[in-house]
Amino acid sequence: MQKLGKQTIKFDTPPTITEVASIVGPKEANGPLAKYFDQCLEDEFWGEKTWEKSESKIIKETVNLAISKSGIPNNDIEYCFAGDLLNQCISSSFGLRGLNIPFLGIFGACSTFVEGLSLGAIIIEACAKHVLCAASSHFCSAEKQFRFPLELGNQRPPTSQWTVTGAGAAVLSKTGNGPFITHITSGKIIDMGIKDSNNMGAAMAPAALDTLLCHFNDTGRSPSYYDVILTGDLGHVGKEILTELALEKGYNIKSNYNDCGVLIFDKEKQDTHAGGSGCGCCATVFSGYFFKQFKERKIKRILLIATGALMNSTSSQQGESIPGIAHAVSIEL
Protein backbone atom coordinates (compact mmCIF):
# COMPACT_ATOMS: atom_id res chain seq x y z
CA MET A 1 0.00 0.00 0.00
CA GLN A 2 1.53 3.30 -0.98
CA LYS A 3 0.38 6.85 -1.09
CA LEU A 4 0.27 8.61 -4.44
CA GLY A 5 0.09 12.37 -4.36
CA LYS A 6 -2.24 13.92 -1.83
CA GLN A 7 -5.32 11.76 -1.70
CA THR A 8 -4.74 8.50 -3.51
CA ILE A 9 -3.69 5.08 -2.26
CA LYS A 10 -2.26 2.47 -4.61
CA PHE A 11 -2.51 -1.15 -3.46
CA ASP A 12 0.47 -3.46 -3.79
CA THR A 13 -1.68 -6.57 -3.88
CA PRO A 14 -5.02 -5.21 -5.07
CA PRO A 15 -8.00 -6.79 -3.29
CA THR A 16 -10.49 -8.69 -5.42
CA ILE A 17 -14.19 -8.08 -5.52
CA THR A 18 -15.14 -11.73 -5.18
CA GLU A 19 -18.88 -11.47 -5.36
CA VAL A 20 -21.67 -8.90 -5.28
CA ALA A 21 -25.43 -8.92 -4.77
CA SER A 22 -28.20 -6.43 -5.34
CA ILE A 23 -31.86 -6.25 -4.42
CA VAL A 24 -34.07 -3.43 -5.67
CA GLY A 25 -37.63 -2.18 -5.28
CA PRO A 26 -40.46 -2.27 -7.82
CA LYS A 27 -39.76 1.08 -9.44
CA GLU A 28 -36.16 0.13 -10.19
CA ALA A 29 -37.51 -3.19 -11.45
CA ASN A 30 -39.38 -1.25 -14.13
CA GLY A 31 -36.25 0.58 -15.13
CA PRO A 32 -33.82 -0.21 -17.92
CA LEU A 33 -31.41 -2.19 -15.71
CA ALA A 34 -34.02 -4.51 -14.19
CA LYS A 35 -32.67 -7.76 -15.60
CA TYR A 36 -29.23 -7.27 -14.06
CA PHE A 37 -30.36 -7.18 -10.44
CA ASP A 38 -30.40 -10.34 -8.35
CA GLN A 39 -33.84 -9.75 -6.99
CA CYS A 40 -36.66 -7.30 -7.67
CA LEU A 41 -39.30 -6.72 -5.02
CA GLU A 42 -42.98 -6.48 -5.79
CA ASP A 43 -43.80 -3.99 -3.09
CA GLU A 44 -41.85 -1.56 -0.97
CA PHE A 45 -42.92 -3.06 2.34
CA TRP A 46 -41.66 -6.56 1.50
CA GLY A 47 -44.04 -8.00 4.07
CA GLU A 48 -42.81 -5.69 6.83
CA LYS A 49 -44.85 -3.18 8.80
CA THR A 50 -42.72 -0.08 8.32
CA TRP A 51 -40.46 1.42 5.65
CA GLU A 52 -37.53 1.25 8.05
CA LYS A 53 -38.02 -2.46 8.72
CA SER A 54 -38.34 -3.05 5.02
CA GLU A 55 -35.05 -1.27 4.31
CA SER A 56 -33.36 -3.32 7.05
CA LYS A 57 -34.67 -6.48 5.48
CA ILE A 58 -33.42 -5.42 2.05
CA ILE A 59 -29.86 -4.83 3.26
CA LYS A 60 -29.90 -8.01 5.36
CA GLU A 61 -31.05 -10.18 2.49
CA THR A 62 -28.63 -8.52 0.07
CA VAL A 63 -25.71 -9.20 2.40
CA ASN A 64 -26.79 -12.82 2.92
CA LEU A 65 -27.12 -13.26 -0.82
CA ALA A 66 -23.65 -11.84 -1.47
CA ILE A 67 -22.13 -14.15 1.14
CA SER A 68 -23.90 -17.25 -0.13
CA LYS A 69 -23.05 -16.45 -3.77
CA SER A 70 -19.39 -16.04 -2.85
CA GLY A 71 -19.27 -19.46 -1.22
CA ILE A 72 -17.19 -18.08 1.64
CA PRO A 73 -18.31 -19.35 5.06
CA ASN A 74 -19.78 -16.65 7.25
CA ASN A 75 -17.08 -17.17 9.88
CA ASP A 76 -14.29 -16.36 7.44
CA ILE A 77 -15.55 -12.86 6.78
CA GLU A 78 -13.68 -10.70 9.22
CA TYR A 79 -15.19 -7.24 8.90
CA CYS A 80 -18.33 -5.63 7.64
CA PHE A 81 -18.58 -1.99 6.53
CA ALA A 82 -22.11 -0.79 5.96
CA GLY A 83 -24.21 2.32 6.03
CA ASP A 84 -27.40 3.97 4.84
CA LEU A 85 -29.24 7.27 4.92
CA LEU A 86 -31.48 6.95 7.96
CA ASN A 87 -30.69 8.71 11.22
CA GLN A 88 -27.86 6.91 13.03
CA CYS A 89 -27.76 4.39 10.17
CA ILE A 90 -30.46 2.19 11.68
CA SER A 91 -31.20 0.25 8.50
CA SER A 92 -27.78 -1.33 8.37
CA SER A 93 -27.24 -1.75 12.11
CA PHE A 94 -30.72 -3.24 12.63
CA GLY A 95 -30.62 -5.27 9.45
CA LEU A 96 -27.18 -6.70 10.16
CA ARG A 97 -27.46 -7.24 13.92
CA GLY A 98 -27.80 -10.99 13.44
CA LEU A 99 -24.82 -11.22 11.11
CA ASN A 100 -22.23 -12.05 13.76
CA ILE A 101 -19.40 -10.31 11.89
CA PRO A 102 -17.45 -7.37 13.37
CA PHE A 103 -19.40 -4.37 12.16
CA LEU A 104 -18.10 -0.91 11.32
CA GLY A 105 -20.96 1.43 10.55
CA ILE A 106 -20.13 4.24 8.14
CA PHE A 107 -21.90 7.31 6.87
CA GLY A 108 -20.96 9.09 3.68
CA ALA A 109 -24.49 9.94 2.53
CA CYS A 110 -24.89 8.56 -0.97
CA SER A 111 -21.13 7.90 -1.24
CA THR A 112 -21.32 5.24 1.48
CA PHE A 113 -20.87 2.24 -0.81
CA VAL A 114 -17.57 3.45 -2.22
CA GLU A 115 -16.45 4.64 1.21
CA GLY A 116 -17.05 1.06 2.33
CA LEU A 117 -15.11 -0.38 -0.61
CA SER A 118 -12.21 1.99 0.15
CA LEU A 119 -12.04 1.08 3.82
CA GLY A 120 -12.55 -2.58 3.03
CA ALA A 121 -9.68 -2.56 0.55
CA ILE A 122 -7.39 -0.88 3.06
CA ILE A 123 -8.17 -3.38 5.79
CA ILE A 124 -7.61 -6.28 3.40
CA GLU A 125 -4.23 -4.91 2.40
CA ALA A 126 -3.47 -4.51 6.09
CA CYS A 127 -4.57 -7.80 7.60
CA ALA A 128 -7.92 -9.29 6.63
CA LYS A 129 -8.76 -12.06 4.16
CA HIS A 130 -12.42 -11.38 3.48
CA VAL A 131 -14.41 -8.21 4.06
CA LEU A 132 -18.00 -7.31 3.38
CA CYS A 133 -19.22 -3.88 2.19
CA ALA A 134 -22.86 -2.86 1.85
CA ALA A 135 -25.12 0.16 1.51
CA SER A 136 -28.85 0.67 1.20
CA SER A 137 -31.49 3.29 0.70
CA HIS A 138 -35.28 3.27 0.49
CA PHE A 139 -37.42 5.84 -1.31
CA CYS A 140 -40.17 5.85 1.28
CA SER A 141 -38.03 5.99 4.42
CA ALA A 142 -35.87 8.71 2.83
CA GLU A 143 -38.89 10.81 1.82
CA LYS A 144 -40.29 10.46 5.32
CA GLN A 145 -37.04 11.55 6.92
CA PHE A 146 -35.80 14.21 4.51
CA ARG A 147 -38.92 15.56 2.81
CA PHE A 148 -42.63 15.04 3.27
CA PRO A 149 -45.11 12.29 4.06
CA LEU A 150 -45.71 10.15 0.99
CA GLU A 151 -49.39 11.00 0.77
CA LEU A 152 -48.82 14.76 0.71
CA GLY A 153 -49.97 16.13 -2.62
CA ASN A 154 -46.91 18.18 -3.53
CA GLN A 155 -45.10 18.61 -6.83
CA ARG A 156 -41.48 17.62 -7.32
CA PRO A 157 -39.40 20.21 -9.15
CA PRO A 158 -37.62 19.07 -12.33
CA THR A 159 -34.21 19.10 -10.61
CA SER A 160 -35.31 16.75 -7.84
CA GLN A 161 -34.01 13.20 -7.72
CA TRP A 162 -35.63 9.93 -6.88
CA THR A 163 -34.13 7.93 -3.99
CA VAL A 164 -33.42 4.40 -5.13
CA THR A 165 -35.03 1.62 -3.13
CA GLY A 166 -32.45 -1.09 -2.90
CA ALA A 167 -29.20 -2.34 -1.50
CA GLY A 168 -25.91 -3.52 -2.91
CA ALA A 169 -23.29 -5.63 -1.17
CA ALA A 170 -19.81 -6.73 -2.16
CA VAL A 171 -17.44 -9.33 -0.70
CA LEU A 172 -13.79 -8.34 -1.00
CA SER A 173 -11.03 -10.92 -0.73
CA LYS A 174 -7.26 -10.86 -0.52
CA THR A 175 -6.85 -13.24 -3.42
CA GLY A 176 -9.00 -13.98 -6.43
CA ASN A 177 -9.55 -13.43 -10.10
CA GLY A 178 -10.68 -9.85 -10.01
CA PRO A 179 -11.94 -7.35 -10.73
CA PHE A 180 -9.39 -5.69 -8.48
CA ILE A 181 -9.52 -2.48 -6.52
CA THR A 182 -6.23 -0.93 -7.57
CA HIS A 183 -6.51 2.64 -6.33
CA ILE A 184 -8.72 4.64 -4.05
CA THR A 185 -8.99 8.41 -4.01
CA SER A 186 -10.78 9.77 -0.97
CA GLY A 187 -12.49 13.09 -1.48
CA LYS A 188 -12.54 16.34 0.46
CA ILE A 189 -15.73 18.04 1.57
CA ILE A 190 -16.59 20.67 -1.01
CA ASP A 191 -19.35 23.20 -0.50
CA MET A 192 -20.16 25.63 -3.29
CA GLY A 193 -23.08 27.16 -1.46
CA ILE A 194 -26.01 25.36 -3.10
CA LYS A 195 -28.93 25.39 -0.67
CA ASP A 196 -31.69 23.82 -2.72
CA SER A 197 -32.17 20.29 -1.40
CA ASN A 198 -34.13 19.58 -4.56
CA ASN A 199 -30.99 20.07 -6.60
CA MET A 200 -28.50 17.63 -5.08
CA GLY A 201 -26.76 16.92 -8.37
CA ALA A 202 -25.60 20.51 -8.63
CA ALA A 203 -24.55 20.53 -4.96
CA MET A 204 -22.39 17.41 -5.35
CA ALA A 205 -20.90 18.01 -8.80
CA PRO A 206 -18.00 20.23 -7.57
CA ALA A 207 -17.00 17.51 -5.08
CA ALA A 208 -17.04 14.93 -7.87
CA LEU A 209 -14.92 17.23 -10.01
CA ASP A 210 -12.40 17.75 -7.22
CA THR A 211 -11.99 14.03 -6.63
CA LEU A 212 -11.79 13.35 -10.37
CA LEU A 213 -9.05 15.91 -10.93
CA CYS A 214 -7.21 14.72 -7.83
CA HIS A 215 -7.30 11.15 -9.06
CA PHE A 216 -5.88 12.08 -12.45
CA ASN A 217 -3.19 14.26 -10.84
CA ASP A 218 -2.15 11.67 -8.28
CA THR A 219 -2.07 8.71 -10.65
CA GLY A 220 -0.95 10.50 -13.79
CA ARG A 221 -3.83 8.87 -15.66
CA SER A 222 -6.11 10.52 -18.16
CA PRO A 223 -9.84 10.01 -18.77
CA SER A 224 -9.18 7.73 -21.74
CA TYR A 225 -7.43 5.23 -19.45
CA TYR A 226 -10.84 4.11 -18.24
CA ASP A 227 -13.52 2.30 -20.20
CA VAL A 228 -16.11 3.93 -18.00
CA ILE A 229 -16.00 6.82 -15.56
CA LEU A 230 -19.03 6.40 -13.38
CA THR A 231 -20.45 8.81 -10.82
CA GLY A 232 -22.87 7.71 -8.13
CA ASP A 233 -25.93 9.89 -8.20
CA LEU A 234 -25.34 13.25 -9.85
CA GLY A 235 -28.39 12.70 -12.02
CA HIS A 236 -29.07 14.47 -15.29
CA VAL A 237 -28.39 17.97 -13.98
CA GLY A 238 -25.20 17.07 -12.12
CA LYS A 239 -23.92 14.93 -14.98
CA GLU A 240 -24.14 17.83 -17.39
CA ILE A 241 -22.47 20.18 -14.92
CA LEU A 242 -19.61 17.76 -14.21
CA THR A 243 -19.01 17.15 -17.93
CA GLU A 244 -18.76 20.87 -18.56
CA LEU A 245 -16.63 21.66 -15.52
CA ALA A 246 -14.22 18.84 -16.34
CA LEU A 247 -13.89 20.05 -19.90
CA GLU A 248 -13.09 23.51 -18.64
CA LYS A 249 -10.31 22.03 -16.51
CA GLY A 250 -8.93 20.32 -19.56
CA TYR A 251 -10.38 16.83 -19.23
CA ASN A 252 -12.79 15.63 -21.87
CA ILE A 253 -14.87 12.89 -20.26
CA LYS A 254 -17.84 13.15 -22.59
CA SER A 255 -17.36 9.86 -24.40
CA ASN A 256 -16.88 7.47 -21.49
CA TYR A 257 -18.61 9.19 -18.60
CA ASN A 258 -21.94 8.10 -17.17
CA ASP A 259 -23.92 8.36 -13.96
CA CYS A 260 -25.70 5.61 -12.02
CA GLY A 261 -28.64 7.90 -11.27
CA VAL A 262 -29.08 8.51 -14.99
CA LEU A 263 -28.79 4.82 -15.88
CA ILE A 264 -31.12 3.28 -13.32
CA PHE A 265 -34.36 4.97 -14.41
CA ASP A 266 -35.96 5.83 -17.71
CA LYS A 267 -36.41 9.55 -17.26
CA GLU A 268 -39.33 9.96 -19.66
CA LYS A 269 -41.31 6.81 -18.92
CA GLN A 270 -40.77 6.72 -15.18
CA ASP A 271 -41.07 10.44 -14.50
CA THR A 272 -38.11 10.48 -12.16
CA HIS A 273 -37.11 14.05 -13.10
CA ALA A 274 -33.33 14.40 -12.66
CA GLY A 275 -32.68 10.70 -12.02
CA GLY A 276 -31.93 8.35 -9.15
CA SER A 277 -30.07 9.08 -5.92
CA GLY A 278 -29.31 7.50 -2.57
CA CYS A 279 -26.76 5.02 -1.22
CA GLY A 280 -28.57 2.27 -3.04
CA CYS A 281 -28.16 3.97 -6.39
CA CYS A 282 -24.49 3.37 -7.10
CA ALA A 283 -24.45 0.24 -4.91
CA THR A 284 -27.10 -1.51 -6.99
CA VAL A 285 -26.01 -0.21 -10.38
CA PHE A 286 -22.42 -1.25 -9.78
CA SER A 287 -23.33 -4.60 -8.19
CA GLY A 288 -26.04 -5.27 -10.71
CA TYR A 289 -24.87 -4.02 -14.06
CA PHE A 290 -21.18 -3.18 -14.06
CA PHE A 291 -19.94 -6.17 -12.09
CA LYS A 292 -21.54 -8.45 -14.66
CA GLN A 293 -19.84 -6.44 -17.40
CA PHE A 294 -16.53 -7.17 -15.69
CA LYS A 295 -17.33 -10.86 -15.43
CA GLU A 296 -18.17 -11.00 -19.14
CA ARG A 297 -14.96 -9.10 -19.84
CA LYS A 298 -16.87 -6.38 -21.67
CA ILE A 299 -15.14 -3.69 -19.67
CA LYS A 300 -11.77 -3.74 -17.99
CA ARG A 301 -11.34 -0.47 -16.13
CA ILE A 302 -13.84 1.61 -14.22
CA LEU A 303 -13.39 4.71 -12.14
CA LEU A 304 -16.33 4.65 -9.75
CA ILE A 305 -16.90 8.00 -8.04
CA ALA A 306 -19.74 7.90 -5.54
CA THR A 307 -21.07 11.28 -4.54
CA GLY A 308 -22.80 12.26 -1.34
CA ALA A 309 -24.69 15.28 -0.03
CA LEU A 310 -23.76 15.66 3.63
CA MET A 311 -26.88 17.36 4.91
CA ASN A 312 -29.91 16.52 6.99
CA SER A 313 -33.36 18.01 7.37
CA THR A 314 -32.30 20.15 10.34
CA SER A 315 -29.40 21.73 8.47
CA SER A 316 -31.56 22.55 5.46
CA GLN A 317 -34.26 24.04 7.70
CA GLN A 318 -31.60 26.21 9.28
CA GLY A 319 -30.72 27.51 5.86
CA GLU A 320 -27.32 25.85 5.62
CA SER A 321 -25.84 25.06 2.24
CA ILE A 322 -25.18 21.48 1.18
CA PRO A 323 -21.62 20.16 1.54
CA GLY A 324 -20.75 17.57 -1.07
CA ILE A 325 -18.33 14.67 -0.95
CA ALA A 326 -17.06 12.21 -3.52
CA HIS A 327 -14.92 9.09 -3.12
CA ALA A 328 -13.38 7.27 -6.03
CA VAL A 329 -12.22 3.69 -6.51
CA SER A 330 -10.42 2.46 -9.56
CA ILE A 331 -11.57 -1.06 -10.39
CA GLU A 332 -9.59 -2.98 -12.97
CA LEU A 333 -9.23 -6.45 -14.39
Place this chain on the structure above:
Amino acid sequence: MDWLQNIEWMSLIKSFVVGGLICVIGQILIDKTKLTPARILVLFVTTGAILGGLGIYQYLVDFAGAGATVPLTGFGNNLAKGAIKAVKEYGIIGAFTGGVTAAAGGISAAVFFGYIASLISKPKMKKQ
Protein backbone atom coordinates in the same frame (compact mmCIF):
# COMPACT_ATOMS: atom_id res chain seq x y z
CA MET B 1 -85.20 18.86 -15.13
CA ASP B 2 -86.32 21.36 -12.55
CA TRP B 3 -83.09 21.27 -10.61
CA LEU B 4 -81.10 22.43 -13.63
CA GLN B 5 -82.91 25.74 -13.56
CA ASN B 6 -82.35 26.06 -9.86
CA ILE B 7 -78.58 26.10 -10.23
CA GLU B 8 -77.25 29.61 -10.09
CA TRP B 9 -74.88 29.30 -12.99
CA MET B 10 -73.41 32.73 -12.50
CA SER B 11 -72.30 31.94 -8.94
CA LEU B 12 -70.61 28.77 -10.14
CA ILE B 13 -68.70 30.54 -12.91
CA LYS B 14 -67.58 33.31 -10.56
CA SER B 15 -66.33 30.85 -7.97
CA PHE B 16 -64.56 28.80 -10.64
CA VAL B 17 -62.69 31.79 -12.02
CA VAL B 18 -61.80 33.46 -8.71
CA GLY B 19 -60.88 30.19 -6.99
CA GLY B 20 -58.80 29.18 -9.99
CA LEU B 21 -56.96 32.50 -10.05
CA ILE B 22 -56.10 32.33 -6.35
CA CYS B 23 -54.61 28.90 -7.01
CA VAL B 24 -52.62 30.26 -9.96
CA ILE B 25 -51.04 32.85 -7.64
CA GLY B 26 -50.02 29.97 -5.37
CA GLN B 27 -48.63 28.00 -8.31
CA ILE B 28 -46.51 30.92 -9.48
CA LEU B 29 -45.14 31.26 -5.94
CA ILE B 30 -44.30 27.55 -5.82
CA ASP B 31 -42.53 27.51 -9.18
CA LYS B 32 -40.73 30.81 -8.88
CA THR B 33 -39.73 31.02 -5.23
CA LYS B 34 -39.18 27.36 -4.25
CA LEU B 35 -41.18 27.93 -1.06
CA THR B 36 -42.23 24.68 0.59
CA PRO B 37 -45.95 23.81 0.69
CA ALA B 38 -46.14 24.61 4.41
CA ARG B 39 -44.79 28.13 3.82
CA ILE B 40 -47.22 28.72 0.97
CA LEU B 41 -50.12 27.68 3.19
CA VAL B 42 -48.92 29.97 5.99
CA LEU B 43 -48.56 32.86 3.55
CA PHE B 44 -52.09 32.37 2.25
CA VAL B 45 -53.75 31.98 5.61
CA THR B 46 -51.97 35.05 7.01
CA THR B 47 -52.75 37.14 3.95
CA GLY B 48 -56.38 36.07 4.16
CA ALA B 49 -56.55 36.98 7.86
CA ILE B 50 -55.03 40.42 7.28
CA LEU B 51 -57.25 41.17 4.30
CA GLY B 52 -60.17 39.90 6.36
CA GLY B 53 -59.22 42.12 9.27
CA LEU B 54 -59.09 45.12 6.96
CA GLY B 55 -62.51 44.20 5.66
CA ILE B 56 -61.28 43.89 2.09
CA TYR B 57 -61.65 40.13 1.71
CA GLN B 58 -65.39 40.34 2.38
CA TYR B 59 -65.85 42.01 -1.03
CA LEU B 60 -64.26 39.04 -2.71
CA VAL B 61 -66.45 36.67 -0.70
CA ASP B 62 -69.57 38.62 -1.67
CA PHE B 63 -68.54 38.44 -5.29
CA ALA B 64 -67.23 34.91 -5.65
CA GLY B 65 -68.75 32.94 -2.78
CA ALA B 66 -66.95 29.62 -2.41
CA GLY B 67 -64.34 30.82 -4.90
CA ALA B 68 -63.09 33.06 -2.09
CA THR B 69 -63.98 31.00 1.00
CA VAL B 70 -62.66 27.59 -0.07
CA PRO B 71 -59.02 28.66 -0.68
CA LEU B 72 -56.96 29.01 2.49
CA THR B 73 -57.18 32.79 2.29
CA GLY B 74 -60.86 32.24 3.07
CA PHE B 75 -59.86 30.20 6.12
CA GLY B 76 -57.74 33.13 7.27
CA ASN B 77 -60.55 35.56 6.57
CA ASN B 78 -62.87 33.38 8.59
CA LEU B 79 -60.49 33.45 11.56
CA ALA B 80 -60.19 37.24 11.44
CA LYS B 81 -63.91 37.78 10.97
CA GLY B 82 -64.66 35.49 13.88
CA ALA B 83 -62.23 37.34 16.14
CA ILE B 84 -63.73 40.72 15.29
CA LYS B 85 -67.27 39.49 15.75
CA ALA B 86 -66.45 37.99 19.14
CA VAL B 87 -64.66 41.18 20.24
CA LYS B 88 -67.85 43.07 19.49
CA GLU B 89 -69.83 40.70 21.68
CA TYR B 90 -67.46 39.79 24.51
CA GLY B 91 -64.64 42.32 24.48
CA ILE B 92 -61.03 41.27 24.93
CA ILE B 93 -61.82 37.62 25.59
CA GLY B 94 -63.44 37.50 22.18
CA ALA B 95 -60.10 38.15 20.49
CA PHE B 96 -58.95 34.83 21.89
CA THR B 97 -62.10 32.79 21.36
CA GLY B 98 -63.56 34.21 18.17
CA GLY B 99 -61.10 33.05 15.53
CA VAL B 100 -60.98 29.42 16.48
CA THR B 101 -64.71 29.34 17.14
CA ALA B 102 -65.39 30.46 13.59
CA ALA B 103 -62.95 27.93 12.12
CA ALA B 104 -63.79 25.15 14.58
CA GLY B 105 -65.72 23.07 12.06
CA GLY B 106 -62.86 22.87 9.61
CA ILE B 107 -60.13 22.24 12.18
CA SER B 108 -62.09 19.57 14.04
CA ALA B 109 -63.08 17.85 10.81
CA ALA B 110 -59.47 17.75 9.61
CA VAL B 111 -58.21 16.37 12.93
CA PHE B 112 -60.97 13.80 13.18
CA PHE B 113 -60.78 12.61 9.57
CA GLY B 114 -56.99 12.56 9.81
CA TYR B 115 -57.16 10.22 12.75
CA ILE B 116 -59.76 8.00 11.10
CA ALA B 117 -57.67 7.85 7.91
CA SER B 118 -54.63 6.72 9.88
CA LEU B 119 -56.71 3.95 11.43
CA ILE B 120 -58.00 2.55 8.18
CA SER B 121 -55.25 3.28 5.71
CA LYS B 122 -51.53 2.97 5.14
CA PRO B 123 -49.24 5.16 3.05
CA LYS B 124 -48.33 3.71 -0.31
CA MET B 125 -45.42 4.25 -2.63
CA LYS B 126 -45.96 7.04 -5.12
CA LYS B 127 -46.00 5.40 -8.46
CA GLN B 128 -44.62 8.51 -10.09
Place this chain on the structure above:
Amino acid sequence: MKPLDSKKDYQKYVEQKSPNSPIFKNCFNAFWVGGLICTIGQIIMNICKSKGFSVEISGTIVSIILIGISAFLTSLNIFNKIGKFAGAGSLIPITGFANSIVSPSMEYKSEGYIMGVGGKMFTVAGPVLVFGISTSIIIGLIYMIFNTQSITLV
Protein backbone atom coordinates in the same frame (compact mmCIF):
# COMPACT_ATOMS: atom_id res chain seq x y z
CA MET C 1 -17.20 33.79 -16.17
CA LYS C 2 -15.75 30.64 -14.77
CA PRO C 3 -18.32 28.75 -12.72
CA LEU C 4 -15.97 27.63 -9.98
CA ASP C 5 -14.38 31.01 -9.27
CA SER C 6 -16.69 31.79 -6.40
CA LYS C 7 -19.77 30.37 -4.73
CA LYS C 8 -21.88 33.10 -6.28
CA ASP C 9 -20.67 32.34 -9.78
CA TYR C 10 -21.37 28.68 -9.26
CA GLN C 11 -24.88 29.35 -7.99
CA LYS C 12 -25.60 31.49 -11.04
CA TYR C 13 -24.18 28.84 -13.29
CA VAL C 14 -26.31 26.15 -11.64
CA GLU C 15 -29.41 28.24 -12.05
CA GLN C 16 -28.76 28.44 -15.78
CA LYS C 17 -28.10 24.72 -15.97
CA SER C 18 -31.14 23.59 -14.00
CA PRO C 19 -34.34 23.01 -15.92
CA ASN C 20 -37.25 25.22 -14.88
CA SER C 21 -40.67 24.02 -13.83
CA PRO C 22 -43.15 24.03 -16.73
CA ILE C 23 -44.88 27.04 -15.23
CA PHE C 24 -47.57 27.58 -17.85
CA LYS C 25 -48.69 24.00 -17.81
CA ASN C 26 -48.61 24.00 -14.00
CA CYS C 27 -50.62 27.23 -13.79
CA PHE C 28 -53.20 25.93 -16.26
CA ASN C 29 -53.68 22.72 -14.27
CA ALA C 30 -53.75 24.65 -10.99
CA PHE C 31 -56.38 27.00 -12.43
CA TRP C 32 -58.89 24.45 -13.57
CA VAL C 33 -58.48 21.99 -10.69
CA GLY C 34 -58.54 24.79 -8.11
CA GLY C 35 -61.51 26.37 -9.86
CA LEU C 36 -63.31 23.05 -9.97
CA ILE C 37 -62.81 22.43 -6.24
CA CYS C 38 -64.19 25.91 -5.48
CA THR C 39 -67.12 25.26 -7.81
CA ILE C 40 -67.94 22.04 -5.97
CA GLY C 41 -67.83 24.15 -2.81
CA GLN C 42 -70.21 26.66 -4.40
CA ILE C 43 -72.66 23.92 -5.40
CA ILE C 44 -72.72 22.62 -1.82
CA MET C 45 -73.08 26.22 -0.62
CA ASN C 46 -76.05 26.85 -2.91
CA ILE C 47 -77.76 23.65 -1.79
CA CYS C 48 -77.23 24.57 1.88
CA LYS C 49 -78.60 28.06 1.34
CA SER C 50 -81.66 26.70 -0.43
CA LYS C 51 -82.27 24.45 2.56
CA GLY C 52 -82.36 27.56 4.69
CA PHE C 53 -78.98 27.44 6.46
CA SER C 54 -77.27 30.73 7.32
CA VAL C 55 -74.21 31.84 5.35
CA GLU C 56 -71.83 30.99 8.21
CA ILE C 57 -73.24 27.52 8.76
CA SER C 58 -73.25 26.89 4.99
CA GLY C 59 -69.59 27.88 4.81
CA THR C 60 -68.75 25.49 7.64
CA ILE C 61 -70.67 22.67 5.96
CA VAL C 62 -68.76 23.31 2.73
CA SER C 63 -65.45 23.15 4.61
CA ILE C 64 -66.33 19.95 6.42
CA ILE C 65 -67.52 18.18 3.27
CA LEU C 66 -64.47 19.22 1.22
CA ILE C 67 -62.15 18.23 4.09
CA GLY C 68 -63.95 14.89 4.29
CA ILE C 69 -63.53 14.29 0.55
CA SER C 70 -59.88 15.27 0.71
CA ALA C 71 -59.23 12.99 3.70
CA PHE C 72 -61.01 10.15 1.93
CA LEU C 73 -58.99 10.58 -1.26
CA THR C 74 -55.79 10.83 0.78
CA SER C 75 -56.56 7.58 2.57
CA LEU C 76 -57.18 5.91 -0.80
CA ASN C 77 -53.68 7.03 -1.87
CA ILE C 78 -55.21 9.16 -4.63
CA PHE C 79 -54.76 12.72 -3.37
CA ASN C 80 -50.99 12.78 -3.92
CA LYS C 81 -51.57 12.00 -7.58
CA ILE C 82 -54.05 14.85 -7.87
CA GLY C 83 -51.55 17.07 -6.04
CA LYS C 84 -48.74 16.12 -8.36
CA PHE C 85 -50.90 17.02 -11.33
CA ALA C 86 -52.57 20.16 -9.99
CA GLY C 87 -49.94 21.61 -7.64
CA ALA C 88 -51.38 24.68 -5.99
CA GLY C 89 -54.78 23.80 -7.50
CA SER C 90 -55.32 21.19 -4.81
CA LEU C 91 -52.94 22.68 -2.20
CA ILE C 92 -54.45 26.15 -1.78
CA PRO C 93 -58.11 25.15 -1.32
CA ILE C 94 -59.07 23.75 2.08
CA THR C 95 -58.47 20.29 0.55
CA GLY C 96 -54.72 20.95 0.72
CA PHE C 97 -54.98 21.86 4.40
CA ALA C 98 -56.83 18.61 5.05
CA ASN C 99 -54.30 16.62 3.04
CA SER C 100 -51.44 18.18 4.99
CA ILE C 101 -53.03 16.92 8.22
CA VAL C 102 -54.10 13.50 6.98
CA SER C 103 -50.86 12.58 5.20
CA PRO C 104 -48.52 12.82 8.22
CA SER C 105 -51.13 11.01 10.32
CA MET C 106 -50.92 8.08 7.93
CA GLU C 107 -47.14 8.29 7.54
CA TYR C 108 -46.37 8.31 11.26
CA LYS C 109 -48.87 5.60 12.09
CA SER C 110 -45.81 3.32 12.32
CA GLU C 111 -44.69 5.25 15.42
CA GLY C 112 -47.94 4.46 17.22
CA TYR C 113 -51.36 6.06 17.57
CA ILE C 114 -50.47 8.43 20.42
CA MET C 115 -47.06 9.93 19.66
CA GLY C 116 -47.02 8.93 16.01
CA VAL C 117 -50.42 9.93 14.70
CA GLY C 118 -51.33 12.29 17.52
CA GLY C 119 -47.93 13.90 17.87
CA LYS C 120 -46.94 14.22 14.22
CA MET C 121 -50.34 15.13 12.79
CA PHE C 122 -49.49 18.82 12.62
CA THR C 123 -45.93 18.60 11.31
CA VAL C 124 -46.98 20.19 8.02
CA ALA C 125 -50.19 22.03 8.89
CA GLY C 126 -49.18 23.20 12.38
CA PRO C 127 -47.68 26.49 11.14
CA VAL C 128 -50.94 27.28 9.32
CA LEU C 129 -52.87 27.11 12.57
CA VAL C 130 -50.19 28.93 14.58
CA PHE C 131 -49.99 31.82 12.15
CA GLY C 132 -53.69 31.88 11.27
CA ILE C 133 -54.87 31.87 14.87
CA SER C 134 -52.19 34.29 16.09
CA THR C 135 -53.02 36.74 13.32
CA SER C 136 -56.71 36.52 14.17
CA ILE C 137 -56.01 37.30 17.83
CA ILE C 138 -53.87 40.29 16.89
CA ILE C 139 -56.58 41.52 14.55
CA GLY C 140 -59.18 41.09 17.32
CA LEU C 141 -57.00 43.08 19.73
CA ILE C 142 -56.37 45.84 17.20
CA TYR C 143 -60.06 46.00 16.50
CA MET C 144 -60.76 46.29 20.20
CA ILE C 145 -58.23 49.08 20.70
CA PHE C 146 -59.31 51.17 17.76
CA ASN C 147 -62.85 49.86 17.81
CA THR C 148 -62.83 49.86 14.06
CA GLN C 149 -61.48 47.96 11.10
CA SER C 150 -58.69 50.27 10.09
CA ILE C 151 -60.07 51.32 6.74
CA THR C 152 -63.63 50.93 7.94
CA LEU C 153 -64.93 49.44 4.74
CA VAL C 154 -67.48 47.24 6.45
